[in-house]
Amino acid sequence: MDSHLRVYHAIAQEIGQLEQKVMAQIKPKAEYDILTSMTGVGPILGTTILLETGDITRFKQVGHYASYCRCVKSEKTSNGRRQCEKRQ
Numbered sequence: 001m002d003s004h005l006r007v008y009h010a011i012a013q014e015i016g017q018l019e020q021k022v023m024a025q026i027k028p029k030a031e032y033d034i035l036t037s038m039t040g041v042g043p044i045l046g047t048t049i050l051l052e053t054g055d056i057t058r059f060k061q062v063g064h065y066a067s068y069c070r071c072v073k074s075e076k077t078s079n080g081r082r083q084c085e086k087r088q
Helices: 002-025 030-036 043-053 062-068
Strands: none
16 A cells, blocks of 8 residues: 555656646636636646637637537438438
8 A cells, every 4th residue: 555655646746747847838818717617627627628729719609619629419411311321
């Protein structure tokens, strides 16, 4: 158990150092504070979302952003049949 605890502390220390280095490279934005106020979104995930999204105004509707994030099912149909589906 002691060896597992030492490994845990070493990894936690490495993670802390990595987070500090990442945060030193990011310019502060108001959106970051909003993102990190959500439960489960910490410094690294908030930064990742912020950098991946870019300028949020490029999405004209919330549904466009949800689609970009792959949070909605994409289904293309034509004449009642699904497109891009292999026939059996």
